[in-house]
Amino acid sequence: LDPMPETGLVRHSFGDLCDEIGDEMVAEAMATSKRISLLWSGGIDSTAALIAIMKAATRRSCLDCLRVLLSVDSVREYPDFYLEFISDRIEHAQVSRPISASLDPGDLNVTGEHGDQLFGSHI
Numbered sequence: 001l002d003p004m005p006e007t008g009l010v011r012h013s014f015g016d017l018c019d020e021i022g023d024e025m026v027a028e029a030m031a032t033s034k035r036i037s038l039l040w041s042g043g044i045d046s047t048a049a050l051i052a053i054m055k056a057a058t059r060r061s062c063l064d065c066l067r068v069l070l071s072v073d074s075v076r077e078y079p080d081f082y083l084e085f086i087s088d089r090i091e092h093a094q095v096s097r098p099i100s101a102s103l104d105p106g107d108l109n110v111t112g113e114h115g116d117q118l119f120g121s122h123i
Contacts, residue, residue, distance in 0.1 A: 022052025029065045029108055037107040039099065040070045040086075042077025045112030053110070054085065068092040069102055 012020070029036050036053060040046045050068065057063045068090050075082045086092055095102040103109050 018048055018052040019055060022049070022054075022056040023059075025053055025108060025110065026056040026060055026062065026065065030060065030062060032108075035065055035067055035104070035107045037067045037069055037104060037109050039095070039109070039111040040068050040074050041112060042070070042074040042081070043112060047078060047081060047112070049110055049112050050085075054090070063090065066090055067107075069095045069099075071095055 025036060028034070036057075038046065038050050038053060040050055053066055054063070057066050068086055070082070070086070070092055071094060093102065
């Protein structure tokens with residue numbers, strides 16, 4: 001595999017970096033008139049991505065550019081988050097397999113995939 005690149009001093013927290021990337025994604029969605037479709041599993045990785053995008057979209061008054069794709073299992077994994085932040089506040093749609101059938105190629109499609117591979121997992 002390729003070696004890990006040298007890094008300089010990190011001056012931002014993980015939360016700051018998530019917020020920065022969320023803001024970049026919302027800016028891109030607005031500039032290109034695209035919707036952000038986020039596949040939310042209810043796990044920590046997709047929830048972190050969703051929070052960053054929600055914060056940026058709220059700051060820019062364009063929460064309607066976000067659609068959350070979820071399943072019954074997503075809600076079971078983090079029901080409190082679903083009820084407080086998604087249920088009556090954000091457009092959302094239930095998806096089933098194959099998930100690719102729910103994706104719109106014209107959207108900016110976001111997932112929390114590969115978080116476990118990057119940061120480790122207990123499984």
